[in-house]
Amino acid sequence: MLEVHDLVSAYGRIEALHGVSLKVEAGEVVALVGANGAGKTTLLRAISGVQPIRRGSVTFAGQRIEALAAHRRVALGLAQVPEGRHVFKPLSVVDNLRLGAYRRGRAEAELSLGYVYDMFPVLKERRDQAAGALSGGQQQMLAMGRALMSRPKLLLLDEPSMGLAPLLVEQVFAVIRRLAAEGVTVLVVEQNAFAALQIADRGYVIETGRIALSGTGAALIAEPRVREAYLGL
Amino acid sequence: MDDLSGSNVMADFVQFAMSGLTVGAVYALVALGFTLIYNASSVVNFAQGEFVMLGGMATVFLAALGLPIPLAALAAVAVAVVTGLLVHTLVIEPARGANAVTLIILTIGVSLVLRGAAPLVFDKQFHKLPGFSGEEPVSLLGALVQPQAFWVVGGTAVIVLALKVFLAHTLFGKAVLATAADRMAARLSGINTSVIVGFCFAMSAAIGAIAGILVTPITLTSYDVGVILSLKGFAAAVLGGIGNPLGAVAGGLLLGLLESFAAGYLSSTYKDAVAFAILIAVLIVMPGGLARVKHVERV
Numbered sequence: 001m002l003e004v005h006d007l008v009s010a011y012g013r014i015e016a017l018h019g020v021s022l023k024v025e026a027g028e029v030v031a032l033v034g035a036n037g038a039g040k041t042t043l044l045r046a047i048s049g050v051q052p053i054r055r056g057s058v059t060f061a062g063q064r065i066e067a068l069a070a071h072r073r074v075a076l077g078l079a080q081v082p083e084g085r086h087v088f089k090p091l092s093v094v095d096n097l098r099l100g101a102y103r104r105g106r107a108e109a110e111l112s113l114g115y116v117y118d119m120f121p122v123l124k125e126r127r128d129q130a131a132g133a134l135s136g137g138q139q140q141m142l143a144m145g146r147a148l149m150s151r152p153k154l155l156l157l158d159e160p161s162m163g164l165a166p167l168l169v170e171q172v173f174a175v176i177r178r179l180a181a182e183g184v185t186v187l188v189v190e191q192n193a194f195a196a197l198q199i200a201d202r203g204y205v206i207e208t209g210r211i212a213l214s215g216t217g218a219a220l221i222a223e224p225r226v227r228e229a230y231l232g233l
Numbered sequence: 234m235d236d237l238s239g240s241n242v243m244a245d246f247v248q249f250a251m252s253g254l255t256v257g258a259v260y261a262l263v264a265l266g267f268t269l270i271y272n273a274s275s276v277v278n279f280a281q282g283e284f285v286m287l288g289g290m291a292t293v294f295l296a297a298l299g300l301p302i303p304l305a306a307l308a309a310v311a312v313a314v315v316t317g318l319l320v321h322t323l324v325i326e327p328a329r330g331a332n333a334v335t336l337i338i339l340t341i342g343v344s345l346v347l348r349g350a351a352p353l354v355f356d357k358q359f360h361k362l363p364g365f366s367g368e369e370p371v372s373l374l375g376a377l378v379q380p381q382a383f384w385v386v387g388g389t390a391v392i393v394l395a396l397k398v399f400l401a402h403t404l405f406g407k408a409v410l411a412t413a414a415d416r417m418a419a420r421l422s423g424i425n426t427s428v429i430v431g432f433c434f435a436m437s438a439a440i441g442a443i444a445g446i447l448v449t450p451i452t453l454t455s456y457d458v459g460v461i462l463s464l465k466g467f468a469a470a471v472l473g474g475i476g477n478p479l480g481a482v483a484g485g486l487l488l489g490l491l492e493s494f495a496a497g498y499l500s501s502t503y504k505d506a507v508a509f510a511i512l513i514a515v516l517i518v519m520p521g522g523l524a525r526v527k528h529v530e531r532v
């Protein structure tokens with residue numbers, strides 16, 4: 001589904017990714033864990049095409065996409081829920097969702113709207129409110145709903161549980177499990193490494209711009225280095 | 234006698250107010266175009282006033298070639314739109330990611346190029362267009378108002394309203410708002426933000442050109458009217474709280490009124506100085522401009 005090879009990305013002269021390679025197979029949930037500043041957000045942004053790359057390749061659904069503009073990657077079925085939600089604050093909830101289906105027809109957008117409202121009933125209740133007026137948790141639901149409006153084959157989630165109350169964190173992970181059950185492929189970045197690795201088929205550990213470890217979710221949870229550095233065990 | 238001087242005072246006031254609103258409407262449209270581009274791209278476009286010049290001058294010269302004025306005006310708007318798109322494609326797009334100061338210098342460069350080219354394509358004379366509804370002044374509360382003034386003010390109202398409807402009620406308009414609100418999220422939602430920014434340049438150029446066409450029967454036009462309009466439009470946008478479209482319109486009207494009253498009651502020598510002095514004063518007291526409301530809808 002997704003294959004990143006030897007990806008290098010930099011901010012000005014400072015390199016943030018020093019040749020990252022990873023793979024996500026169709027139907028998998030893959031977790032990417034690592035400390036603050038390790039390069040997780042940079043990597044997801046580079047995959048989506050909103051962060052320039054210096055070198056390397058990104059193959060999605062059998063097609064090289066590293067030279068494609070971000071909006072074309074969305075059209076191919078690659079969606080992202082960015083870190084910090086990034087909802088369109090002045091726009092209403094329903095307009096935020098409709099914009100998530102920007103590249104699809106009106107009829108398809110209406111269908112997806114029903115699907116997203118079913119998954120997040122609170123968004124239906126608040127559909128005419130400005131997104132900026134929602135609580136943090138609701139904004140996270142909206143950001144996820146907006147990404148799902150494009151009917152992605154692969155969903156990239158950047159710290160979806162950041163700053164949420166425990167009950168909402170649980171809800172976010174429930175949604176990821178539901179998406180996985182529906183056959184959506186997921187690459188999730190989490191500071192909540194334990195929860196992420198638990199629901200993941202496989203995981204990668206990234207350290208200062210390099211992949212340091214990889215394995216099944218269970219194997220990584222059992223790995224002493226991971227337990228000490230990321231799980232606090 | 235008392236009564237007569239009282240009505241003179243009234244007539245003067247209305248006279249100044251109407252001429253202030255007319256000039257202010259042009260500032261408002263320049264400021265609106267400015268805001269559209271700024272919100273979609275963070276580019277401070279100091280070439281905005283040149284679109285006003287293009288609208289007026291191209292209409293004059295196309296009409297001189299024998300085109301009926303409505304057709305000439307339409308073609309002039311098209312000329313401005315193509316110019317706006319060229320500026321976006323040839324100057325702004327290649328400089329994407331450059332810092333704000335570089336982009337400002339680039340748009341000042343564009344403005345100088347357009348002003349330099351204008352006398353070659355057109356000439357260095359002042360030009361006038363006939364008023365759309367004749368030249369016979371209308372009496373309004375004792376003041377004599379050119380009928381074209383109503384075209385300017387009415388045209389401005391129609392443009393502002395049409396823009397509002399477009400942004401609030403079409404998916405493309407909402408994509409413009411989304412790009413203004415959060416460019417990265419817009420790209421992640423599948424919106425081609427380059428197209429949106431290009432569209433905003435085209436739209437701003439059209440709005441500027443229409444302003445130029447509407448006002449030329451009153452103020453005349455020449456190849457070099459753009460610079461001061463860019464400055465005044467920028468001032469109006471800042472006065473209204475930069476990034477806020479309704480603030481830009483209000484700022485433009487206010488600036489026009491201030492100028493007109495300063496010129497009428499003090500001296501026309503000081504009208505620019507007075508307007509900018511008040512602008513500076515307002516900004517010292519209210520650094521965010523007149524619209525201090527946070528999270529206003531951005532165009």
Ligand SMILES: Nc1ncnc2c1ncn2[C@@H]1O[C@H](COP(=O)(O)OP(=O)(O)O)[C@@H](O)[C@H]1O
Nearest residue numbers: 011014016034035036037038039040041042043
């Ligand atoms: N906009 C930016 N400008 C400069 N450096 C940045 C920027 N964003 C991130 N970085 C740097 O890139 C590195 C990776 O950051 P990031 O991808 O955000 O890490 P993570 O998401 O894993 O916390 C960090 O060293 C960070 O300081």
Ligand SMILES: [Mg+2]
Nearest residue numbers: 040041042083
């Ligand atoms: Mg991050």
